[in-house]
Amino acid sequence: MLRIPCPHCGERDYTEFRYAGDATKRRPVHGTEDVRAWYEHVFLFTNPKGPHREYWQHVQGCRQWLVLERDTATNTVGRSWLARTGAPS
Amino acid sequence: MLEASSAIAAALATGGHDGAEGRRRLRLGERRGWHLVQLGHYGATATGFAVAVSRVLGQELPCSSTVAGHAGPDVIMRIAPDQYWVVTDDTGRAAALAAAVPIEVGTVLDLSASRTRLVIEGADARAVLAKLVPIDLHPSAFEVGRFVQTGVHHVGGLLHRAAGDRYEYFALRTYGATTWEAIADAALQFGYDTFIDGDPA
Amino acid sequence: MTVPARLPTGGRIDRARPLSFVFDHRRLHGCAGDTVASALLANGVQLIGRSFKYHRPRGFLAAGVEEPNGLLTIGEGARCTPNVPATTTELREGLFCRRQNGWPSVDFDVMALTSWLAPFFGAGFYYKTFMGPRRGSWMMYEPFIRRAAGLGEATHLPDPDRYETRHAFADVLVIGAGPTGLAAARAAGRAGCRVTLVEQDFELGGSLLSAPAGSSDADLLATLEADVAALANVEVLRRTTALGVYDGNTVVLVERHDHARPDPAKGEAREVIVTLRAGTIIHATGAIERSMLFGDNDRPGVMLAGAVRTYLNRYAVAVGQTAVIATNNDSAWCAALDLAATGAHVTLLDERAGAGAGLGEAARRAGVDVRYEVRLRRALGGRSVRGVEYARRDGAPETLACDVVGISGGWAPTLHLTSHTGPKPVFDTALDAFRPGPFATGHYGAGAMMGTRSLQESLDEGHAVGAAAARHVGATGAVGAGPACAGEWPTGHAPSPPERSPGTGKAFIDFQNDVTTKDVALAHEEGYHSVEHLKRFTTLGMGTDQGKTANVDAAKVMASLRGIEMAVAGTTTYRPPYTPVSVGALAGRSVGTHFRATRLTPMHDWHLANGAVMIQAGPWLRPWYYGWAGKTVGAAYVEEMKLVRSGVGMSDVSSLGKIDIRGPDAAIFLDRVYVNAFAKLPAGKARYGVMLNDDATVLDDGTTARFDEHTYFMTTTTAQAGEVMSWLEFLLQVAWPELRVQVASVTDRWAGMSVAGPRARQALQLAFPGVDLSNESLPYMGVREFMFQGTTVRLLRLSFSGELAYEVYVPADVGTAMWSRILAEAAPLGIRPYGLESLASLRIEKGHVAGLELDHRNTLEDLGLGKMASKSKAYIGRELATRANLRRPGRWSLVGLELLEPTKKLRGGSILFNRHEALEGHGRGYITSVTWSTEHQKLIALGLFEGGLAHEGEEIVCAYPLRNEIVRARIVSPMFIDPTGERVHA
Known part of the structure; x- marks a missing residue:
């Protein structure tokens, strides 16, 4: 039972959240006409074994999107922060 | 006037239930006659928003994301970094807040009737809730005034410890009946009486 | 043997509370504090079942969860539970139990003939047989094999009992309440932590329970129990097994309440699954005794030496009068000495050259006959052991008569839980057993589970980890000194031989699945070398006991055959549950109507009262069709459709997703999200919109209305409401946080009803006199918000059906009142309600795409909506829509x-x-x-x-x-x- 630290609500069971994928990529600016840039953003992932940053949304809680540090090999959870505020230094 | 109805009218009508020892140790009920206003601001307008809202409420907005604030009899809860709930009996609250908060600064949304407000009261309230919500309810972790947004049966709702042994659960209205059933079922072994608070009728 | 074996004094049973129970239709008697096993042994019952494959007679091997043979069917009728270990079942008044796997009876079992055919039933025989005469022949053999296989038989009746789940939290979870666990809970509790101590037994004490009454061990137990009970912050859960350890320091426990006769009608649960999230976890789960590998080591009356001692000291049952104790370690000497004290004649056969200090002298004083450097070769007897054959290395075999054989091949740490999420076990040569690997932060192990055999060391370790766990969670109370024991345990031991002793007779390793040393050799010969392959090929360790007494020996025998070190051989991966758990407990309350949450519209009660037949649509219950239209859905939906196409009908559309979108940048936001233009939509109008995923597949369609410059009201399909909401939140929080927009779900805030048909306008004019609903005032796709009798009403002139239609939204608490009003006021026009079936049919006729057409792979063009895409603004999905394959x-x-x-x-x-x-x-x-x-x-x-x-x-x-x-x-x-x-x- 993964326990995820929500920046607003505190640590909760992962079942309160919805997993939403790779958070390491930058979304192209809206209106970018470069089809290749959109293709890479939507379809290509590095899928690392080890430390990763990913999006989760606290759907049963505050509805906030957060970025979570998680090791994909050990399932160890690290820090999290609101997606809109960016990583803490 | 159009007649208001409750999402759990049928369930409440069946009344209480004796528990394992033949007693009724809990009170389960519904709080009616209340209104819900959801407030929000934008990234850059937090300060202006707080000023405008506190003028109407008569005091500062709470900063805490875990403990409810109060403005007179109203309960104020910060449900997201940029969103607040005002739980009030005052029918004019939503309009007063809408008038005070310009759209450039924030939003005021009347969400009345969107939630069913269930009440669980009694010494065993904690034991009942522990069957349903994946939250640490120990008094050292869940003091009076604390609120959490969590899920019962994978449906989101808000639990507020209104007083020592009194908990209120704000369920989505369309899930009100099914949530009541889950709580009543969990309370079966303790036995419960039902009640309605605040019915305008 | 049928001589009652209960001793007149001693034991921890309560002779003042006798209990009667039924065994194989015979009424027997025991006491409070007995297990079913101890009570049966007290009544002289020794033959307890027939083995899985060979149907050999079997008796109890052990006294705890590691029991492989003593599985009974407990209970009758709907409460009948097969394959329950009698060694862990608390005796209660009126308990009903019977033996399994013998036909016509366990005493006279025809299936024992398979023993004679044993050479054909070696490991993996089913991979090589039952294959002919042609393809598909297996289906011919299958029914017979199915009937012959298995041990107990389950009932097909529904389970009448109630099961529950609950959530729990603790700073420190201590698993196991033996001396080590009690010391740990005591320390952590004194430090001020919230401690939960779980013990699967109905009594606390673990190994201390096997000591004689009045001994220093018994006194120590009483002190420890009192110390822990005095700490209000320590919660003690008896009859509670830790089933598995998961990520996030979560442990799943099962609490059993059978002993209290729970009444489901009163809401009392038989079993409760507890999901406990712990700050730290202390594993104090002890060790399990190993058996020995000699011929016919499975005869009834051959038991683990520790079990002999437990039955004697805890349950006051002398399992034999003439005992042979065979061992390679000191601990079995305690069994020999305690048994001799009852007057039994005891011979002790030690594989070693000598034993721990003082033991030899104690044996002499007790009259125990000791022989060193000898090894058991064979147990003699059929349905009951009557003697043993033993020998020195290279010596001639000698025999001894006996009626019980207590064996001890060493102790294996009970490390299963530690390896669920944690380190792989490592083999400790000095210990001759597997120990846990290094723990992750916040996990601790102590006592016999770590290989410690000394009692004082176990207490010290327990105390130390309890204090360490407390420090880890930041508790600062003083823990004081750890407990001290008055009498130490003998700890000497030697490694077990890595092969069976020479001689004849089957040497069983896994008793439950009838796996012998010969089967391991066969697996090796066939190339199934790794422990994981060995397990699957032979089924060793795959029974309900999961090979708890067998795993170390299996690994040692295979390692020896392979000529490799045990560290290399390793052990199989342990997975939850640690012991079998009822499916009912795992289901908890998610059964019947509670299986999933049900979503009801505000008019639900009205529908039920007015002839609606309901249907499940996702989590929602919606009216499928109404009785007024017909008795079956096939007849009714046609009548309902006709009414809408020719008159006026009303349908409950409250389940549509509804989202409030407002803010200075709401218009820009919608323009980016929808393929068509929304920024310039005039206030007072609605527009059908389609939104795409980034990859240009259609995400959802719906209608969005603009009520004023900054306020929009979006509807989505019922099925996609949650998806769309999350998507909008993603865009506002992650992609475009600079936009000044707030979104909120208002699906529950508004009740919605669609009034449709050529007479729809007239119907609504009757319902809302005084509101101008003319075509000029409210044209197609127009929207209006007004107050009516103190309520806000939103009227949207939208059509799903292709007829003149309006959607009426009011706050949910007056939904039923408004619904009833419209039906009443428009009754002269013949208005009636219509349901989901006809709602869907009407829109199909109109050619409107809906959920069934949106398959998450198709594009705007695929759905005939290509013309909707704006050519002048950017929208989500625009770029990837240009991909050649999509065109x-x-x-x-x-x-x-x-x-x-x-x-x-x-x-x-x-x-x-x-x-x-x-x-x-x-x-x-x-x-x-x-x-x-x-x-x-x-x-x-x-x-x-x-x-x-x-x-x-x-x-x-x-x-x-x-x-x-x-x-x-x-x-x-x-x-x-x-x-x-x-x-x-x-």
């Missing part, structure tokens, strides 16, 4: 279909083919929605077809292989009615 002319796109064979049916999901081609493969499309058209009086459908409307007018074939149906249909426009939209604009 191929042969893509499957939206068509209408009409059935050409009136006597046949069209079915949703049918695969479409051209007229004269072979009906194979993927076909050229499929049918998405079907309905009866009241307009055209025939069955029509919507579907996706290769090349779409380029084939309009062509005849094709619809195949439904599940029912072997093939019908002919024609491709037509999907707009079956009113293609110019006259009706909606009326």
